[in-house]
Amino acid sequence: MITEELFKLAAIGKLAGIALIVVGLILRWRTTVVVASASLLTGLLAGMPLFSEESPFRVIPGMTRAGRIGIVDLLGKAFADNRLMTLFILTLPAIGLAERYGLQERSAALILRIRVATAGRLLVVYQFFRILQGALGIRLNGHPSFVRPLICPMSLGAAESTGQLTPARRERIKAANAAAENYGNFYGQNLSPVQAGVLLVFGVMQGLGVKVGMWDLVRQTLPVVVASIILGLFQFYRLDRELAGPRDNQPHRDLIHKNQIGGNQ
Amino acid sequence: MIGADQLMARFLTLDLVYAITGLLLLAFGLTTAGDRHHQRRYVSGIFWIILGVIFLGGSLLPHWTTGLLALVLVVLDGSGRVGQGGPAGGDSASKPSEAAASSISPHDPGNRIFWPVILIPAATFLLALLFRQAGLDANRGALVGLGLGSLLAMAIAKHLTRATLALLIREGRRLNEAMGPVNILPQLLASLGAILAAANIGQPIAAAIRHLVPGDNLFLMVLANCLGMALLTILLGNSFAAFPVIASGVMLPLLVIPFGVDPALAAIITLTAGSSGTLMTPMAANFNIVPAALLNLDDRYGVIRYQLSYALALWAFHVIWLWAVIRFF
Numbered sequence: 001m002i003t004e005e006l007f008k009l010a011a012i013g014k015l016a017g018i019a020l021i022v023v024g025l026i027l028r029w030r031t032t033v034v035v036a037s038a039s040l041l042t043g044l045l046a047g048m049p050l051f052s053e054e055s056p057f058r059v060i061p062g063m064t065r066a067g068r069i070g071i072v073d074l075l076g077k078a079f080a081d082n083r084l085m086t087l088f089i090l091t092l093p094a095i096g097l098a099e100r101y102g103l104q105e106r107s108a109a110l111i112l113r114i115r116v117a118t119a120g121r122l123l124v125v126y127q128f129f130r131i132l133q134g135a136l137g138i139r140l141n142g143h144p145s146f147v148r149p150l151i152c153p154m155s156l157g158a159a160e161s162t163g164q165l166t167p168a169r170r171e172r173i174k175a176a177n178a179a180a181e182n183y184g185n186f187y188g189q190n191l192s193p194v195q196a197g198v199l200l201v202f203g204v205m206q207g208l209g210v211k212v213g214m215w216d217l218v219r220q221t222l223p224v225v226v227a228s229i230i231l232g233l234f235q236f237y238r239l240d241r242e243l244a245g246p247r248d249n250q251p252h253r254d255l256i257h258k259n260q261i262g263g264n265q
Numbered sequence: 266m267i268g269a270d271q272l273m274a275r276f277l278t279l280d281l282v283y284a285i286t287g288l289l290l291l292a293f294g295l296t297t298a299g300d301r302h303h304q305r306r307y308v309s310g311i312f313w314i315i316l317g318v319i320f321l322g323g324s325l326l327p328h329w330t331t332g333l334l335a336l337v338l339v340v341l342d343g344s345g346r347v348g349q350g351g352p353a354g355g356d357s358a359s360k361p362s363e364a365a366a367s368s369i370s371p372h373d374p375g376n377r378i379f380w381p382v383i384l385i386p387a388a389t390f391l392l393a394l395l396f397r398q399a400g401l402d403a404n405r406g407a408l409v410g411l412g413l414g415s416l417l418a419m420a421i422a423k424h425l426t427r428a429t430l431a432l433l434i435r436e437g438r439r440l441n442e443a444m445g446p447v448n449i450l451p452q453l454l455a456s457l458g459a460i461l462a463a464a465n466i467g468q469p470i471a472a473a474i475r476h477l478v479p480g481d482n483l484f485l486m487v488l489a490n491c492l493g494m495a496l497l498t499i500l501l502g503n504s505f506a507a508f509p510v511i512a513s514g515v516m517l518p519l520l521v522i523p524f525g526v527d528p529a530l531a532a533i534i535t536l537t538a539g540s541s542g543t544l545m546t547p548m549a550a551n552f553n554i555v556p557a558a559l560l561n562l563d564d565r566y567g568v569i570r571y572q573l574s575y576a577l578a579l580w581a582f583h584v585i586w587l588w589a590v591i592r593f594f
Binding site: 012014015017018021025030031032033035036038039042043045046048051052054055057069070071072073074075076077078079080081082083084085086087088089090091092093094095096097098099100101102103106110137140141143144145146147148149150152167171172174175176177178179181182183185186187190194196197198200201204205207208210212213216217219220221223224227228231232235 | 279282283285286289290316319320323324326327328329330331332333334335336338339342343345373374375376378379381382385386389390393397403404407408411412415416418419421422423425426428432433434436437438439440441446447448449450451452453454455456457458459460461463464465466469500505508509512513517521527528529530532533534536537540543544547548550551552553554555556557559560561562563564567568570571572574575578579582583586
């Protein structure tokens with residue numbers, strides 16, 4: 001059928017926006033520009049008008065279409081609805097001021113009192129702590145509130161206590177810190193029936209006419225949580241092994257003040 | 266008389282927290298624009314002021330206005346003129362050497378410097394609990410707690426260090442500008458997600474799976490289900506956006522119904538198979554790209570690179586586990 005072929009072509013055409021993102025990210029174009037362009041392109045290829053009829057742009061021919069929401073309107077609505085993703089900016093003045101008065105150095109010094117502490121072990125404990133938080137139903141963006149001010153300086157401090165770190169190793173420890181937060185957050189949150197993940201699954205399945213029990217969802221996610229912990233143990237143990245490899249072996253406890261994550265270098 | 270829970274419901278709203286954030290962003294933007302040592306003061310200042318306006322007015326402005334303002338932000342960032350003051354012209358007070366020197370100042374707060382930082386998660390936790398006790402949305406409570414906790418933390422940090430308000434704002438601005446326009450990426454990606462959903466982008470993917478995979482092979486169908494979920498999550502950057510598409514297009518009609526699978530098992534495993542995709546994609550900027558900026562990684566994909574092997578291994582576990590439970594239990 002010709003109409004069917006045309007429909008398929010239109011369906012593939014809509015993926016051009018996705019293709020633009022892939023190309024843009026690979027070529028490292030400015031991400032915000034790539035994402036906004038892909039939004040406009042996808043909307044236009046799907047036949048959406050630029051603006052909704054409620055906007056004053058209805059006086060310009062071709063800008064709006066009866067009964068269809070505009071690309072810019074949809075973009076603005078989602079941008080406003082998702083302001084909660086950017087609330088971490090509120091934490092920055094207190095953390096910035098505390099860092100100026102030695103927060104990161106003190107975090108690093110604190111961890112040195114615990115003899116058995118290593119970067120990897122600390123991250124295992126942190127991942128577990130985030131899973132517990134998730135199970136308690138607390139949704140928290142841990143990167144700004146825990147990782148940057150506390151956990152990351154601690155793990156750098158623990159790793160630096162036996163010798164100076166190469167820039168590549170510091171980079172790897174920082175990446176592992178961000179990862180530990182994600183691992184704990186993603187897989188721990190489904191242990192609580194009031195968290196977004198379980199609620200979403202419950203709602204979607206109900207919409208599809210299938211009733212699932214919330215506690216059944218929690219029960220069925222347990223093996224995945226266990227697997228996520230075991231894999232974390234494995235990866236963070238490997239990090240410690242890597243860090244124990246050959247390097248300048250002089251203790252550099254006096255270098256700890258250089259240990260901060262920084263912010264304006 | 267109105268009860269405490271009614272007071273909470275009426276005054277402790279998300280809009281209150283958004284307004285506080287908006288005012289802070291205005292303060293960042295205005296001080297940047299007025300900072301003569303800042304090499305890109307005007308464009309940078311306008312960028313944060315516009316974001317502040319969106320935070321203050323986002324619930325009142327018509328959506329097309331917010332949309333246009335967001336596009337202006339993108340154009341400003343695209344001009345390459347939104348950024349830090351630069352190494353030569355930056356705030357002299359924010360040099361790290363001086364930060365280290367200040368720790369031996371007469372106002373050294375010692376380990377009390379941890380108080381403001383611990384207060385933020387504590388307030389988040391406390392308000393989430395209070396909201397649940399009052400029968401309100403605990404997630405909203407957490408966000409309100411984050412806002413109020415941050416304000417209180419600012420006050421305590423300022424008191425402990427005897428810093429001026431200007432220094433407090435400047436330190437916040439320093440961290441904010443070090444991260445830069447990447448901060449708006451999560452919101453921008455959410456907008457893209459909304460447009461992809463409106464354009465029904467999941468349909469061709471679900472159709473392709475139906476086309477390619479033989480319907481009677483359980484293992485291949487489990488594989489296609491988990492692979493489709495991970496791929497769509499990589500594209501959308503959000504497993505929650507991908508789940509309804511895969512659940513309705515693949516999981517329910519091709520796996521749960523024909524093979525008589527427990528829907529709770531299939532659904533939650535499909536969801537977290539998507540989380541592996543989240544760990545691998547720059548589209549999930551709030552989890553992978555913003556933290557790389559927050560921790561000053563040189564490689565903006567450094568977090569994704571680290572997570573890749575973990576994500577692949579855990580994804581494989583999802584496939585094998587889902588298949589094995591259906592097959593053997």
